[in-house]
Amino acid sequence: MKKIEYPLLGECVYRTVLKNGLKVNLVPRPNFHKVYGIISTDFGSNDTHFCLPDTQEVRKVPAGSAHFLEHKLFEKKDHDAFELFGHFGADANAFTSYTKTSFLFSTTTNVKENLEILLDFVQSPYFTAKSVAKEKGIIAQEINMYADDADWRLYAGLVKNLYPGQPLSYDIAGTVDSVNQISVKDLYDLYQTFYHPSNMDLFMVGAIDVTETLEWINKNQAKKEFAPAIVPQRLDGRNEVAAKAVNPEQQLAFSVKRAKVAIGIRGFDRLPAGKAGLKYKLALQLLFYLLLGESSQDYQELYNQGIVDDSFDYSVVVERGFHFVWFSGDTDQPAIFRAKLTSLILHATSVLKTQTVEFQLAKKEFIGRQIRAMNVLEAIAEQYEGSLFDDATLFDKIPLLQELTLEYLLETAAKFISQPGMSVYELCPKEDD
Template identity: 50%
Template sequence: MEIVQYPQFDEKLYREKLDNGLEVNILPRSGYHKTYGILTTDYGSLDNKFVPLNKSKMECVPDGVAHFLEHKLFEKKDHDAFDLFGHYGADANAFTSFTNTSYLFSTASYPQKNLDILLDFVQEPYFNEKSIEKEKGIIGQEIKMYEDDIDWRFYFGMLQNLYPEHPLSIDIAGTVESIAKITVQNLYDCYWTFYHPQNMNLFVTGAIEPKETMNWIKENQAKKQFMPISDIKRANPENDESGQDIIPYRMLELDTQRPKAAVGIKGLDQVPAGREGLIYKMRIDMLLWLLFSDTSVSYLRLYNEGVIDDSFDFMFQLERGFHYASINSDTDDPQRFCHDIIAILENADQLLKGQYTQFNLAKKELIGRQIHSMNSLESIANQYSGRLFNGATIFDRVAVIQEMTLEEVLTAGKEFIRSEAVSVYQILPKEGN
């Protein structure tokens, strides 16, 4: 078992790759009574075209299969995994993103039993026609609910501007039409291809002893037979790196009281592999913080002039195969908002050059936020990057921020912020509202 030490935080991470390929990370936390475990597969809604296990040709499955599969794994022939977790005092959940699917539990009792339940229900699939048809109705209602959510449509509206011909523009849950096409064979093809232990990682943290916990996991895995390890062949979605596919402006009228406006930036630059990718991400996070945090000069000006309000937000997302930023707000003047935000972005270098005092204060603020999040078992485990950043943890992020320079941030910003990468999306009240 490898031990990764973080002396600055008096933490030790125990990690090992099991014979079946499962990557295990164990982080004991003294003084905690709770245990948190999360099992993640490197498989999400974007992975809709791949070569199924033991087949030779690329196949395309309906949109929404990854999310559908997440729902159905809890249900077994004679029980529901949620009931088992509840019986042993654990809360359980799961979520699907564009590139990952995760299953998790949190408990103050029976950590070994709950670990077994987590590994067993994820690694023992059971699907049948009757339950799948029932689930289509349930998820169909969920999709319709989100279609009535203006904030959700606002979020995907921007993604559809930035990635109009890409699976990112499609809801993770799919559409009512696409999930109607899902078959038992689709679920098993996706499961056996992407849920092999070699494509998964397990992170356990809290009131645990690392060697004992690792033994529990090995005992569980030793009882199971898995297919031989093989490479996964997936068709990475085509991503136009010229920006020519981006929709520069789009507007939608809905029953809302106030306009919503967003400025998006599609990442057309190349993200470095491994931990260099984490450094890149943290630099762009820092850039946006310097420009748009609630203590920045630009934010205070826009707020005092009534262009933005407390709904203002900004984010940067980087996952396998894509990255983008979005700056958005409810606003009474959407045209002014978009004009000013784009001007701030295009002049970031001039606005921030030489602002070392502001930069050093921002570093302290972001380091403080990272350290604060270390108090949460969920934050520690959920921020584990898996293979995206070569196994970087929340503890690696502080060192990245500490070593960062303003010049590096501005250089990264120049590569990321390009005029051809910018798009505007607005939701306006219907006439008469």
């Protein structure tokens, strides 16, 4: 194994790639009692169009297929993986994002057994027409439940505005119609294409012995046979007319007492490769914290004027193939909320260029956050970036933050923020509400 050391942090990561292509990262924490393990595949809801290497035929899969596949992998012919984890004292879960699907467990006992359960259920698909039909009803209920959630509708509506006609415009779970189109064959085809070990990574952190844990993993994988890896050509399937278009605004009457407003900025600039891309993401997070974090002067003024309140939030999203930032909040003054925030964002470079002192304080705070996160096993494992940022981990963020300068933040803002890339989505109270 390769040992990657971070002397200033007193941390190290042990990394290797198995013969079957599975990438393994191990982080020993002998002073912890818990172990957290997560295996991920580079396949998410945005991967709806692809070509196989031996054909030019474009394969299109129904929206929500990645999420559906995540659900179905837990169910086997004679058992459910959740039950096995529970029997051996572990908590388990899974999630699907736009670009990856992850399966995880945490435990304080039976680490070997739980690790093998994780590897075995993810690497042994079992789908039947009956079980798939049953799952369609369950996921349809989930989709309908989210349709009644105001905050989710606000976020989903904004993303659809930012990426009209593209796979991102669909809910990660898909639609009821698209889910009903998923077949057993679709699931097996997608599994064979995207769940090969060479497209996956395993991250283990906590009370583990590196040599022993790697031996367990190797023995488990040696018992299995895998077909040759398929490297699909991913296609975004976008509507070319809408490829560079953003829907500037949209309103929806909804069952809310106060207006909910979301403002988004879509990045049209190219994301830097490798760890430079992570540095770019950190710069976006830092510049918008300076601009609209709770301690910023402009946020305090908006708060004191009653334009924003404690519901205000923002997030930076950077994934394979796209990046955007969104802001949202409940407000009694939606028109002023939109006008004030839009103007502030568009003039970010003018606002930030004099904030030398504030920048240094914010950078120290961000570094402090990363140091605190190093005490949380889940944060260490889930902030592993995989191939997106050249296998960067949480431990890489601190030196990258130290490199940041105010000048770099201003350059990043100038590249990222643009009027054509902005959109507003608003949920308005229904008149009878």
